[in-house]
Amino acid sequence: MDKIIIHGGKQLSGSIQISGAKNAALTLLPCALLTDEPLTLRNLPRLADIDSFQHLMNQFGVSTAIAGSRPEDFGRVMTLEATRITSNVAPYDLVRKMRASILVLGPMLARMGEAKVSLPGGCAIGNRPIDLHLKVLEALGATIELASGYVRAIAPDGGLPGGRYSFPVVSVGATENALMAAVLASGKSTLHNAAREPEIVDLCNLLVAMGAQIEGIGASDIVIHGVPRLHGATYRVMSDRIEAGSYACAAAITGGDVLLKNACIEEMEATVQAFRDAGLIVEPRGADLYVAADGPLRPVQVTTAPFPGFATDMQAQLMAMLCRADGASVLTETIFENRYMHVPELNRMGANIETSGKTAIVHGVPRLSGAEVMATDLRASMSLVIAGLAAEGETQVHRLYHLDRGYERLEEKLLGAGAQIERVGDD
Ligand code: UD1
8 A cells, every 4th residue: 555755844846636536427427317418527636536437437337437547637527428327226335435325325216216325334434324314214205124235216207296305414425415316206395404515506506507496506405396308418517625724734734824725715714714814824815725834823713514604614724834833723523523633643742632522722833743544434644744844853753545536636736835745655
C-alpha cells in the first residue's frame, strides 16, 4: 500500500483547482436508472468511489462511456445509458465497499418496480442505519422486505403512487432516495424536514433537467409531482465544497494563502463564517474563493449540523487547523457518533485535544511534530495531511485508500501550492 510523505513547515501559496463534488456525483450517477435515454455528466471527479459506482451501474446492464480523460484534464465526462436494465440487485460485495450504493434503491424501484440492495455493513463513523430510506419509500407506496442481508423494495402494480413523509431526523441520503423514487410516481409526494444540502439542490436540478416536476428545491418541504417518464440530459456536477474547505484549512495552518478555483461561497457559508471567526481572510473573486491567514489563528466554537449549519464532513479538517490556534476551541459533533477517531492521531503529532462525548476541546499548541499516522475514514485522513503540512519534520500518512476515495490528485494539488509532499510505495 502507498503512503504519503510530507515535510511540513512550507507556507502554501498558489491556486488549487476544485474538483466536482464526490457526494453530488454519487447521487447524480444513479439518476441514469430513471430513463432509457443517455445521461451525460460533466465535471465528474476521478475518485475510487466514482469508479466503484460506475462498476455497480454496469452490473445493472447500464452502459458507461468516459471521455475527457486526458491526464491533464480535471474532471471527466461520463455518458450512462440504461436502455435495458438486466439486473435490479446491488450485491454485497459492491455495497460493502461503498455505502452510497444504497442510493440505487429509490431510482431502481421507480423504474423497475422492484429493487434489491445488500444492507450496508457497519461504518467507521458510527452506526449509520438506513431505516429512514426504507420508511420514506414505504410512505411513497413501496413494500419493504428484509431477508438474508438484503433489502427488497417492491412497488404495487402500476408503480409507486407517491405519498407524504416527515423525516424525524434530517438525512441527506434518505432525501435523495425519496426524490429519485418520487419523480416517476403516479401521484404527488410531499417530503417534510428534507435535507437542504447543496448536493440535494444539484440532484433536484438534474431531475428537473430530465423532466421532473419539483417544487421547493433547496427548502425543507419539497413537493414532487410524479411524471410518467423522464428523458436524458447533459449536466455539470457542482464543485466540491468539502474539498475546497479542506484546502483552505491546509493553506491557513501554514500561515499561507490559496485561490480555490471554482469554489462557491454560497454553498460554504457556515465554513466561511468559522474561517472568519478564526481570523482568516475569505474573499470571493469571480468564480473563485481566496482564503488567507492573517496573523495567528484564533480559537472558535463550532457545532456540526445539517445544512445550512457547519458540515460534519469539515469537522476533522477544521480541528486540525485549530490545533495551531492561539487558545482553546470547542467543537461539537451532532451528526455522527464516533467521528473523533482522528483525535488520538493528531495528539500523537503533538496536538492537545480532549474529547468528552460529542464535544472536543482543542487547546492550541505552538508546534506540531511529524509522525507516522493513519486514519480510518476519509475526512480524518485529510485532517492528518493538514496537520502534517504544518508539523516540524516528516509526517507519513498510511492507509491512503480513504484519501483516494475522496480527494482527486491530492499530492499534485498541494505540490502546486508549494507543499513538500510525495506518494511512495509502502515497504
Ligand atoms: C451524507 C454524505 C456524508 C455526510 C452526511 C451528513 C454522501 C455520499 N455522504 O451521508 O459524507 O457526512 O451526508 O452530511 O452524500 N440516519 C438514520 N437513519 C437513516 C439515515 C441516516 O438514523 O436511515 C442518521 C445517521 O446515522 C446520521 C444522520 O442521520 O446520524 C445523518 O445521516 P445522513 O444525512 O443520512 O448521511 P448520509 O446520507 O449517509
